[in-house]
Amino acid sequence: MGKEVRRAEPIATDSPRDTIAIAGWQTLLDRMNFSCGTIDGHFAKRSRRAITQFQIHRTLATTGELDIETRINLGKPGDAYIDYILTPDDLLHVVPKPKGYVAMSKAAALDYNDPWEMLSEKTHSTPSFLKELNPSVTNLVAGTQLTLPNLEGTRKLPPVSRIVIMISETTLLAFDTNNKVVACFPCSIAANKTKVPNVPLTVANIAPNPNYTFDPKVLLQVAQQEGITNKLVLPPGPNNPVGTAWIGLSLQGYGIHGTPEPEDISRTGSHGCFRLANWNATKLVRAVRPGVPVEVVP
Numbered sequence: 001m002g003k004e005v006r007r008a009e010p011i012a013t014d015s016p017r018d019t020i021a022i023a024g025w026q027t028l029l030d031r032m033n034f035s036c037g038t039i040d041g042h043f044a045k046r047s048r049r050a051i052t053q054f055q056i057h058r059t060l061a062t063t064g065e066l067d068i069e070t071r072i073n074l075g076k077p078g079d080a081y082i083d084y085i086l087t088p089d090d091l092l093h094v095v096p097k098p099k100g101y102v103a104m105s106k107a108a109a110l111d112y113n114d115p116w117e118m119l120s121e122k123t124h125s126t127p128s129f130l131k132e133l134n135p136s137v138t139n140l141v142a143g144t145q146l147t148l149p150n151l152e153g154t155r156k157l158p159p160v161s162r163i164v165i166m167i168s169e170t171t172l173l174a175f176d177t178n179n180k181v182v183a184c185f186p187c188s189i190a191a192n193k194t195k196v197p198n199v200p201l202t203v204a205n206i207a208p209n210p211n212y213t214f215d216p217k218v219l220l221q222v223a224q225q226e227g228i229t230n231k232l233v234l235p236p237g238p239n240n241p242v243g244t245a246w247i248g249l250s251l252q253g254y255g256i257h258g259t260p261e262p263e264d265i266s267r268t269g270s271h272g273c274f275r276l277a278n279w280n281a282t283k284l285v286r287a288v289r290p291g292v293p294v295e296v297v298p
Contacts, residue, residue, distance in 0.1 A: 022047075023129060023149065024080030025066055029054060030124050031154045032074070033174075035280050037186040037265050039125040039149050041132070046186050046266060049171055053184035081133075082150040086115075088142045094118050100226050101214050101234070110237030110260075115140035121238055123149045124279050126263055157183055157287035163203075163256075163294045165189070165274055167196060170266035172256070172276065174284060183283065186266035188259075188275040197251050201294040205248040206285050209236040210257075238278055245281035249294060256294075257281055 019041030026039045026047060034054040036047040048064040055062045058073045097113040098104045112118035116127035119140070123130070125148075131137070134146050160174045160182070167189055174183035190196045214232040216223030223229070238244055243258015256274045258281035259265065265277050276284065 019129070019132065023125070023133075025071075025074065026050075027080045027124075027149045027151065028074045030149075031151060033155055033157055033183040033283065035124070035183075035185050035277070037277060038120075038129075038263055039123065040129045040263075049169060049186070050184050053171075053173065053181055057181050079150055079152075081147050082152070084146050084148045086140060086142055086144040086146065090118065091115060091140075091142060097239075101222065101228060101232055102226065104234050105214070105232040107235055107237075109235050110239040112238060119146070119148065121262070121278060123151060124277070125149055157283050159289075160284070160287040160292060162292060163284075163288070165294065165296045167296065167298050172274065172284075174287065183280075183287075185276050185280040185284070187256075188265050188267075190273075197249075197254060197296055199251065201254070201296065202250045203247055203288050203290050203292040203294060204250045205290060206288060207246040207248070208282065208285050209244055210240065210242055210246040211236055212241045214241075242273075243275075243281055244278040245285035247281075247285055247288060256284065 022043050023039050023041040026036045026041070029036060029050050030039060032054065034050040034057070036050045051066065051070060052062050052064045054074070055070060060069050060073060061067070063070070093109070093111040094115050095111045095113065098107050098110075104110060112121065116130060120127045120130055130146070130148070133148070137144060137146060157174065158176045161177045161179070162175045164173045164175070165171075165187060166173065170187055170189060172185045172187040173181050176182045212234040214228070214234060216228045216231065234240055236244070239260040241260065242255070243260060245258050247256040249255055254273055256276065258278035259275045262277035265275060
């Protein structure tokens, strides 16, 4: 597998518009665990929230903009991209999409269904941005050379002492033992606000790479459509309904988990749980333990 670090010019204005330059800064934020959700080159709400929390983390003026001081603290995005050669191993976990929950339950794993999906998940980006970054690539096969966001050097989260979920900001914050914000992740919350928990919560259990139990009594409409009468156990994988990580909460049936649709995070509502992009859920599940308090605030 060949890699070569590429250089990207820093952004020249406080209101960046160049997609590739913006994505370079998003990559640096992601490596410091202040996630814009997906690296997509769009400077919008999720990017501003990540920048604001990074500025709080570094005790900078909270402008929500890529101002000079913020850029200095992030560092120039000179190593924001790498050249990457696709290998046969990369494509091992790209499989046809199972049709329906019964077929999903019989699969060995709920892996990636498309090479672009696989690459975007591994680089915390979107297929559309990767295609923009690689306009001459039309077919992803072993040996294909690509330019990708460079996530090498991502900071490992320290032990998380508490979690705050901000409903109005659709954002999850993780704090270290010194009560300092060490991660900011976009988060989807319940579409029906009456299902948002209003009681104190704690982490009850954690499960990296969880399976998922399909209960026809809970998902009645889908069960009727597919003729499912018994519970089904769906195997782990990035396209599992709860993604690549599950953090069970002290309120029965509630958890923080991943998703097979990372681009929708914080943009669409959930059934009740708190959804993160798979990569952020995986970071968090490695840093929390049962008993960690979870506060849900307006």
